[in-house]
Amino acid sequence: MTHNNEIEKFTDPGLPEHIHRKADSDERAAKKAERQVAILFLLSAVGTVLAIGSYIFMPQDIVIFIPIMGDQNAAQLFLGLGIAMATFFLGMGAVHWAKTLMPDTEVTAERHEFRSPDEDREAFVATVKEQGGAAGLGRRTLIKRSLGLAGGLAALTPLVMLRDLGPQPKKELEKTSWETGTRLVTDPGDRPIKPSDLEIGAVAQVLPALKSGEERTLENIGKDAVLLIRLNPNEFNLDSERLSWTHDGIIAFSKICSHMGCAVALYEQQTKHLLCPCHQSTFDVTRAAKVIFGPAARPLPQLAITVDSEGYLVAKQPFTEAVGPSYWERNTK
Amino acid sequence: MSQKERIAGGVANYVDERTGAAAWLNKNLKKVFPDHWSFMLGEVALYSFVILLLSGTFLTFWFDPSQRDVIYNGSYQPLQNVQMSAAYASTLHISFDVRGGLLMRQIHHWAALLFMASIIAHLLRVFFTGAFRKPREANWLIGVGLVTLGIVEGFLGYSLPDDLLSGTGIRIAEAILQAIPVVGSYIAFFAFGGAFPGHVFIPRIYTLHVLLLPGAFLALITIHLMLVWYQKHTQYPGPGRTEKNVVGYPLMPVYMAKAGGFFGIVFGITAFLGAVASINPIWLYGPYTPGQISAGSQPDFYMGWLDGLVRMSPPLETHLLGHTISWNILIPGLIVPGILFTGMALYPFIESYISGDKREHHLLDRPRNVPNRTALGAMSLTFMMVSLINGGNDLIATHFHMSINQIMWMSRIGIFVLPPLAFVITKRICLSLQRADRDLVLHGRETGRLVMLPHGEFVEVHEPISPEKAWTLTSHVQPQALGNVTEDANGVAKPKAIRNKLRARMSAANAEQAPAATLTEANELEGGHH
Numbered sequence: 001m002t003h004n005n006e007i008e009k010f011t012d013p014g015l016p017e018h019i020h021r022k023a024d025s026d027e028r029a030a031k032k033a034e035r036q037v038a039i040l041f042l043l044s045a046v047g048t049v050l051a052i053g054s055y056i057f058m059p060q061d062i063v064i065f066i067p068i069m070g071d072q073n074a075a076q077l078f079l080g081l082g083i084a085m086a087t088f089f090l091g092m093g094a095v096h097w098a099k100t101l102m103p104d105t106e107v108t109a110e111r112h113e114f115r116s117p118d119e120d121r122e123a124f125v126a127t128v129k130e131q132g133g134a135a136g137l138g139r140r141t142l143i144k145r146s147l148g149l150a151g152g153l154a155a156l157t158p159l160v161m162l163r164d165l166g167p168q169p170k171k172e173l174e175k176t177s178w179e180t181g182t183r184l185v186t187d188p189g190d191r192p193i194k195p196s197d198l199e200i201g202a203v204a205q206v207l208p209a210l211k212s213g214e215e216r217t218l219e220n221i222g223k224d225a226v227l228l229i230r231l232n233p234n235e236f237n238l239d240s241e242r243l244s245w246t247h248d249g250i251i252a253f254s255k256i257c258s259h260m261g262c263a264v265a266l267y268e269q270q271t272k273h274l275l276c277p278c279h280q281s282t283f284d285v286t287r288a289a290k291v292i293f294g295p296a297a298r299p300l301p302q303l304a305i306t307v308d309s310e311g312y313l314v315a316k317q318p319f320t321e322a323v324g325p326s327y328w329e330r331n332t333k
Numbered sequence: 334m335s336q337k338e339r340i341a342g343g344v345a346n347y348v349d350e351r352t353g354a355a356a357w358l359n360k361n362l363k364k365v366f367p368d369h370w371s372f373m374l375g376e377v378a379l380y381s382f383v384i385l386l387l388s389g390t391f392l393t394f395w396f397d398p399s400q401r402d403v404i405y406n407g408s409y410q411p412l413q414n415v416q417m418s419a420a421y422a423s424t425l426h427i428s429f430d431v432r433g434g435l436l437m438r439q440i441h442h443w444a445a446l447l448f449m450a451s452i453i454a455h456l457l458r459v460f461f462t463g464a465f466r467k468p469r470e471a472n473w474l475i476g477v478g479l480v481t482l483g484i485v486e487g488f489l490g491y492s493l494p495d496d497l498l499s500g501t502g503i504r505i506a507e508a509i510l511q512a513i514p515v516v517g518s519y520i521a522f523f524a525f526g527g528a529f530p531g532h533v534f535i536p537r538i539y540t541l542h543v544l545l546l547p548g549a550f551l552a553l554i555t556i557h558l559m560l561v562w563y564q565k566h567t568q569y570p571g572p573g574r575t576e577k578n579v580v581g582y583p584l585m586p587v588y589m590a591k592a593g594g595f596f597g598i599v600f601g602i603t604a605f606l607g608a609v610a611s612i613n614p615i616w617l618y619g620p621y622t623p624g625q626i627s628a629g630s631q632p633d634f635y636m637g638w639l640d641g642l643v644r645m646s647p648p649l650e651t652h653l654l655g656h657t658i659s660w661n662i663l664i665p666g667l668i669v670p671g672i673l674f675t676g677m678a679l680y681p682f683i684e685s686y687i688s689g690d691k692r693e694h695h696l697l698d699r700p701r702n703v704p705n706r707t708a709l710g711a712m713s714l715t716f717m718m719v720s721l722i723n724g725g726n727d728l729i730a731t732h733f734h735m736s737i738n739q740i741m742w743m744s745r746i747g748i749f750v751l752p753p754l755a756f757v758i759t760k761r762i763c764l765s766l767q768r769a770d771r772d773l774v775l776h777g778r779e780t781g782r783l784v785m786l787p788h789g790e791f792v793e794v795h796e797p798i799s800p801e802k803a804w805t806l807t808s809h810v811q812p813q814a815l816g817n818v819t820e821d822a823n824g825v826a827k828p829k830a831i832r833n834k835l836r837a838r839m840s841a842a843n844a845e846q847a848p849a850a851t852l853t854e855a856n857e858l859e860g861g862h863h
Binding site: 011015079083106109113115162169187205219225260261331 | 509579604807
């Protein structure tokens, strides 16, 4: 090879030679492939028979046990397996057909650059200029601006028309059904509770007692749900005000997470921590539900409780802050 | 003329006399599609979309998208006489009293998971092989739109049954709306028709789930495919494949049979999963009520990373002048996902800006030959994986007997440390692989045969690789650094000096590579041996 300073690169050897399949030349191999495709299609047909058969004839209440999967509804299972077979083998047959018997020589097609020839591009620009110029879009600024204004305004209508989707929030997010003297009742059951109903270490979910004629809605529960926990009174680590909100070792918190509103339902008796199962915010019950871990930024609001003349637990006062997740208007102190 | 030919001719004549489509059809039935297993991923997404349309339509015949209170009175005994929404009751009805109803629900849910999984796999394939480059940027944008809509559509879909688990998901979505500064509580009240949960949300998201979003999908998928058709599919580099051609199989009959068959296979697999693998057993969760919850609450996997980000967020809130801003929701729930998806959408333009590459590309990249992009992809994936793992931190804690606090702290630190680490490691691996390629081309393949030379030294015999392989390993165009251009041709200092400098540095990092082997080098080495 002669020496020169040009760096020579490897060259494209071109498409490799096509390797023929057995079925291309051997009629017996082709016949075999044909039979294989037919078997796959027949399996599909068997699947359809299985599906329709189990839909019509199989009773709905047969339960069969299959290892790993456990108890299965037989009708559901065989219907599904039938449909799976019907579609899967239909597909397999088609693919096998394509792979073994349809032409498999690779074909080369040309590709062209998308960019148009320069004269076409120039002609296009000229047309746009000419036609646009004829409409006077460049010159008539009054039309341009008023069009922009009208177009922009027109887009507002659909937005405005969404207004009646719902009411304004007003003070709705701050209010709950708890009032001074509202009894705490069990959920479920709606029975009033006496302190003696709760052992030390016990937890109970409560709701405010319904006034006569009232119905409980999910919207109420979403703000009213309260968790009662009874501790040994000397386990509290509270300031005097918060301590006065407890009764005989019973402390009450909003059950609605101060982070994103999930129900804070997991109570660890040993550590006296409340854990939210959604994002694992952890609150220390002995310290007025102070956040000790996780993304929540505020303690769970505490509900002041006491007992009424009949000895049932009641709210001493409404919640002093909004329950649930934060929002812009929330006045957090 | 046989009868078959007469019928075929008749049909062709009928169509052509009414549309004049003969030439167009002739050309397009012969259209060439390159073949590679990775081109199947987008196909899987398309077929699972069709399965979703079919199974979803079946479900709408019985599903009652209403939050009106009903007392359940169907054949599932544990929930007899329980008060619940009509949506939940009708989902129970589909599951227990419509033959094949549960199967269809499970096929629908599995197909949704497959849809998202294949979209993500397809997206990764397109990213790592550079298929998004000019002229396909618009299709990349459509793809980003589709994956975003897919997440929303999936979330709305599994929220419809109004069970305890999905209701909790809606509660969290409501809290995200509520956290938006200034207008948040208004948006939440408008969306829910008042206080959470209200009675209008399920019917509203039903309309979005079965009408608006599928319509948007259909439109976007159509444009997506039309662009693929018009621009012709990309192909992997190799002998005989150039920027100017496309090598593959014609649409008719091979591609039609393969694609049609593949739809059957995908359908078969989802039906099999629907038949044997229970998914979202809503009857075990019970109807939604805001006062209850089940432990181990998990969203579907494509939402898991978002949940994981929210879980690892530090407890940050600003309390100012009677207002509250929840950074612990806004940052992980809106700001970080917003940045991620915007970055993803803009990536083709960013890469083209950094590399200065404005050419058309139809040959795909081998990921190792574009170390910077591959490393960036690995970095994003690592970020997503850390988030996703943290989204399942409660299950990991219980299954592997770990402390949830430790997992959370590992994620909080890992989300900052691991992605950059992944970048550096991936880039190094890519460069090493490039050097290995170079080595292979110049020194040949290791044969494993040891030979003892006359003076006692043992050497391994190397065999030269085929010209096809040598071409495949060396044919890629290597990016060049742009250099910092500080003045224009007339010697006038260019404005935006800092921006130019930054671009030059990014471009230099982008161009870091092991030079591809050349024939000259190979010949010189060859000469040295003899």
